[in-house]
Amino acid sequence: xxxxxxxxxxxxxxxxxxxxxxxxxxxxxxxxxxxxxxxxxxxxxxxxxxxxxxxxxxxxxxxxxxxxxxxxxxxxxxxxxxxxxxxxxxxxxxxxxxxxxxxxxxxxxxxxxxxxxxxxxxxxxxxxxxxxxxxxxxxxxxxxxxxxxxxxxxxxxxxxxxxxxxxxxxxxxxxxxxxxxxxxxxxxxxxxxxxxxxxxxxxxxxxxxxxxxxxxxxxxxxxxxxxxxxxxxxxxxxxxxxxxxxxxxxxxxxxxxxxxxxxxxxxxxxxxxxxxxxxxxxxxxxxxxxxxxxxxxxxxxxxxxxxxxxxxxxxxxxxxxxxxxx
Amino acid sequence: xxxxxxxxxxxxxxxxxxxxxxxxxxxxxxxxxxxxxxxxxxxxxxxxxxxxxxxxxxxxxxxxxxxxxxxxxxxxxxxxxxxxxxxxxxxxxxxxxxxxxxxxxxxxxxxxxxxxxxxxxxxxxxxxxxxxxxxxxxxxxxxxxxxxxxxxxxxxxxxxxxxxxxxxxxxxxxxxxxxxxxxxxxxxxxxxxxxxxxxxxxxxxxxxxxxxxxxxxxxxxxxxxxxxxxxxxxxxxxxxxxxxxxxxxxxxxxxxxxxxxxxxxxxxxxxxxxxxxxxxxxxxxxxxxxxxxx
Numbered sequence: 001x002x003x004x005x006x007x008x009x010x011x012x013x014x015x016x017x018x019x020x021x022x023x024x025x026x027x028x029x030x031x032x033x034x035x036x037x038x039x040x041x042x043x044x045x046x047x048x049x050x051x052x053x054x055x056x057x058x059x060x061x062x063x064x065x066x067x068x069x070x071x072x073x074x075x076x077x078x079x080x081x082x083x084x085x086x087x088x089x090x091x092x093x094x095x096x097x098x099x100x101x102x103x104x105x106x107x108x109x110x111x112x113x114x115x116x117x118x119x120x121x122x123x124x125x126x127x128x129x130x131x132x133x134x135x136x137x138x139x140x141x142x143x144x145x146x147x148x149x150x151x152x153x154x155x156x157x158x159x160x161x162x163x164x165x166x167x168x169x170x171x172x173x174x175x176x177x178x179x180x181x182x183x184x185x186x187x188x189x190x191x192x193x194x195x196x197x198x199x200x201x202x203x204x205x206x207x208x209x210x211x212x213x214x215x216x217x218x219x220x221x222x223x224x225x226x227x228x229x230x231x232x233x234x235x236x237x238x239x240x241x242x243x244x245x246x247x248x249x250x251x252x253x254x255x256x257x258x259x260x261x262x263x264x265x266x267x268x269x270x271x272x273x274x275x276x277x278x279x280x281x282x283x284x285x286x287x288x289x290x291x292x293x294x295x296x297x298x299x300x301x302x303x304x305x306x307x308x309x310x311x312x313x314x315x316x317x318x319x320x321x322x323x324x325x326x
Numbered sequence: 327x328x329x330x331x332x333x334x335x336x337x338x339x340x341x342x343x344x345x346x347x348x349x350x351x352x353x354x355x356x357x358x359x360x361x362x363x364x365x366x367x368x369x370x371x372x373x374x375x376x377x378x379x380x381x382x383x384x385x386x387x388x389x390x391x392x393x394x395x396x397x398x399x400x401x402x403x404x405x406x407x408x409x410x411x412x413x414x415x416x417x418x419x420x421x422x423x424x425x426x427x428x429x430x431x432x433x434x435x436x437x438x439x440x441x442x443x444x445x446x447x448x449x450x451x452x453x454x455x456x457x458x459x460x461x462x463x464x465x466x467x468x469x470x471x472x473x474x475x476x477x478x479x480x481x482x483x484x485x486x487x488x489x490x491x492x493x494x495x496x497x498x499x500x501x502x503x504x505x506x507x508x509x510x511x512x513x514x515x516x517x518x519x520x521x522x523x524x525x526x527x528x529x530x531x532x533x534x535x536x537x538x539x540x541x542x543x544x545x546x547x548x549x550x551x552x553x554x555x556x557x558x559x560x561x562x563x564x565x566x567x568x569x570x571x572x573x574x575x576x577x578x579x580x581x582x583x584x585x586x587x588x589x590x591x592x593x594x595x596x597x598x599x600x601x602x603x604x605x606x607x608x609x610x611x612x613x614x615x616x617x618x619x620x
Contacts, residue, residue: 165575305552310544323347
């Protein structure tokens with residue numbers, strides 16, 4: 001289905017800057033009307049055939065450029081509980097990329113060019129958010145070491161302690177991305193999102209963007225969140241046992257209890273750049289603007305520029321020597 | 327192309343600035359430098375005597391040119407002799423006049439005599455100037471050293487203290503084995519430097535290999551510096567998802583059990599460390615001087 005403008009019939013999309021539904025054609029706001037039709041095989045506007053991926057729940061028609069939403073994939077059991085609408089517009093995402101990679105001496109010339117940036121799309125990535133209650137008991141021995149020198153003798157004093165800790169923590173909304181297409185490690189680095197902006201799901205936010213429904217169930221993905229909770233709990237526990245030179249755990253018992261899970265759509269701008277047979281993928285957090293990605297390097301540029309620097313330094317060195325000998 | 331120039335802007339500007347400085351200084355020196363008038367026309371004109379064949383013909387020529395320029399600037403003769411022959415029997419013949427000679431002093435005898443016999447001196451015969459004799463032959467030395475000696479006369483003798491002579495000789499010896507031309511060049515320039523006061527005495531000469539090394543290092547740092555544009559550091563902490571920002575510690579006890587002390591004796595160590603002068607040569611002339619070896 002497509003959101004059409006009831007004034008002019010144009011495609012109405014959600015504008016992150018205006019924070020409203022917007023029709024670029026007549027510049028009207030909040031003039032949307034949901035129009036069903038089409039489906040995953042056919043554009044609801046022009047009828048052209050669509051190439052839609054397996055879990056894709058929103059996309060764009062290559063022929064007429066209309067953004068559409070595949071309702072079957074966001075309704076019933078697939079309805080998301082929450083959505084974090086895009087705060088960063090396309091222009092802002094481009095600007096952030098250009099700023100972050102501003103001084104990109106060794107990148108190929110077409111990196112972040114107009115032509116390649118045009119293909120960037122905003123994507124709602126499916127996430128499961130897990131709530132856990134963690135109880136962690138820790139006990140063991142620790143040593144504190146003190147050293148001092150008197151005359152020609154060095155003294156080392158080792159003090160032994162018995163340490164007991166019990167910790168309670170509620171982990172709220174640990175996110176795990178539910179899309180196989182998105183790189184897990186990269187998605188972890190796109191975090192954190194500011195959850196204040198999370199809203200109850202409304203389909204209209206998806207207009208103007210791509211989206212996926214969850215590829216796997218929350219049960220299957222729970223271990224990833226579980227591990228995050230364990231890792232964080234361990235770090236928090238270790239932070240509470242500060243000031244010891246050595247630690248010897250004797251008893252450790254961690255209980256991680258899942259309390260709840262929510263299904264949410266989180267915004268990410270995705271920029272793909274192909275160079276030298278490799279595809280470089282960049283994620284821009286659609287709310288905070290944080291960028292994750294590895295810059296492509298042009299070997300010819302690296303060699304050429306470095307050799308130039310070497311050459312110029314040699315000239316400078318020679319000039320300095322000549323000046324000193326005048 | 328534009329991006330390239332922007333990236334290299336710093337280097338291009340630096341080169342332009344240095345070129346300007348270079349020509350300005352050259353211009354200034356040309357105007358200010360006063361030339362002394364030569365008073366001694368009987369001594370030979372040659373200054374570089376390479377009996378050992380250590381230098382190439384073009385290197386000898388370059389040194390002669392440099393020496394001619396420097397002599398005019400300071401009004402003192404600068405002579406260089408390079409040998410490769412044993413001198414012990416030559417020198418020992420003079421022991422009745424000079425007293426007992428140690429192996430490092432054989433070259434001194436040769437140097438003083440060389441200057442006296444050819445009657446070098448810028449202002450008059452046996453006048454202001456110096457000769458540096460570097461003997462590459464090692465058979466005179468029980469330690470396998472190749473000795474050299476800087477012999478000073480007239481104003482050069484009065485000007486040069488022992489430490490100044492040592493500095494000139496040491497600088498030659500620090501590089502004569504790897505680059506004799508540069509080493510002897512430093513001798514000529516240091517004599518000029520000390521006599522004229524131009525450049526700080528003990529002026530530091532930058533060798534070519536230092537320029538190469540620095541250039542390589544800068545290029546490497548440039549390469550590495552521009553490579554690290556790989557972003558996406560972890561910005562979540564262990565408490566990012568914790569309700570309330572931190573966990574609740576329901577039990578937090580640290581009980582002292584016991585303590586023990588160990589001792590270690592510290593070893594201490596200590597250590598410690600130890601110059602030539604004015605004399606009269608066999609020909610009866612006063613010379614200052616000092617020597618070294620390589």
